[in-house]
Amino acid sequence: MIPKYRKNNDLSEKIKRLISQNPGLSIKEIAKATNVNRQFMAGFLFKMEEKGEVASRKVGPARIYFNCEAVAK
Secondary structure (H helix, E strand, O other): OOOHHHHHHHHHHHHHHHHHHOOOEEHHHHHHHHOOOHHHHHHHHHHHHHHOOEEEEEEOOEEEEEEHHHHHO
16 A cells, blocks of 8 residues: 555645646646546645646636746746
């Protein structure tokens, strides 16, 4: 069995890679691409944003995500 911290780290890396290739993805799109529940993904992305790993912007009712490096440029 893979330790929980390892799974979360792998998921973080997968999300960062995904949004670096496709900036501006919504929670729903990221959840679908990673085969994760949308509600779980919303909380996970919130925590990633608190840590400074990703950045988001609200567009209408959706929140879209970017890599922090892309936002800093």
